[in-house]
């Protein structure tokens with residue numbers, strides 16, 4: 420199959436692959452620009468992006484906003500012609516400020532999940548920045564389209580459908596994830612395409628639907644394109660690249676992980692998450708880890724009762740202290756067996772898809 424380009428309004432990616440945003444600090448300017456230079460869409464994760472700034476603990480919000488602007492500038496410098504997005508978690512306390520900063524820096528697209536990004540169009544309407552929500556059902560896709568149209572006369576520029584095999588936070592209940600068979604990405608894709616069709620017809624706008632969660636090979640990409648997806652979002656595979664912004668210990672944990680090492684964990688975000696089983700995951704299953712310092716990062720977290728601080732756990736992991744950290748990963752991490760380059764990975768994926 421000849422892979423189509425991915426069109427999101429006037430943005431055209433030659434390869435229909437979005438590298439999924441990965442927080443904290445796993446996808447920053449280095450990874451995002453490398454993907455964009457290969458013709459895909461590179462995505463910086465905005466969540467607690469200021470973790471390397473000197474004033475991160477003292478002045479968390481300012482440190483994050485400054486680091487976000489810097490990472491966007493760096494990515495654009497490294498990939499002047501590429502398409503760069505930012506992933507901003509709806510559950511973040513500083514959501515509006517992060518969005519405004521990204522728009523001011525002329526980011527190409529903002530991708531938002533872990534909640535309904537009710538007011539995203541307020542900040543992007545009238546600019547060149549595209550608004551892309553992440554959903555896990557047709558119902559959520561229709562709800563966002565309806566809400567945005569009514570409130571802001573705006574429709575999503577694209578929609579990412581994330582299924583139950585993704586890494587990080589998941590838009591499914593633990594019961595749904597433990598159900599057999601699990602909800603399938605193929606079915607949810609169909610559901611979302613059907614749910615947004617009336618909006619596309621009534622308002623004469625194409626809303627590309629992009630699938631995420633468990634997409635691993637070029638064959639997977641070809642399959643989802645043939646089912647009506649405009650592209651795919653992939654994250655797990657991009658961790659095991661030289662350009663990924665995480666510490667080498669984080670990447671090695673991916674290479675070493677087996678299928679049975681993948682666990683569903685509880686997160687202070689209020690959604691289940693998928694991670695690699697390690698000493699930290701075993702610990703939080705047994706005891707609460709008291710919060711030493713609160714970054715006040717999440718709308719949903721109460722530091723007095725939270726089982727652990729997710730910011731600290733993710734920062735430990737990305738900085739290489741993996742045994743005391745949370746290593747998010749998709750369900751296919753067991754298949755990762757080496758660290759490669761973004762160039763090699765993208766060309767392998769395209770070759771595999773084109774052979775189908």
Ligand SMILES: Cc1cc2nc3c(=O)[nH]c(=O)nc-3n(C[C@H](O)[C@H](O)[C@H](O)COP(=O)(O)O)c2cc1C
Pocket residue numbers: 438439440441442443445464466506508531532533553581584585586587588631632633634652653654655656746747748749750751
């Ligand atoms: C290490 C890691 C961190 C992630 N962090 C975020 C995040 O901050 N925000 C978000 O919307 N999705 C996050 N995700 C989900 C990815 O962007 C992506 O949609 C998903 O993992 C795709 O599935 P795959 O990993 O099987 O390719 C994360 C995934 C991983 C593996």
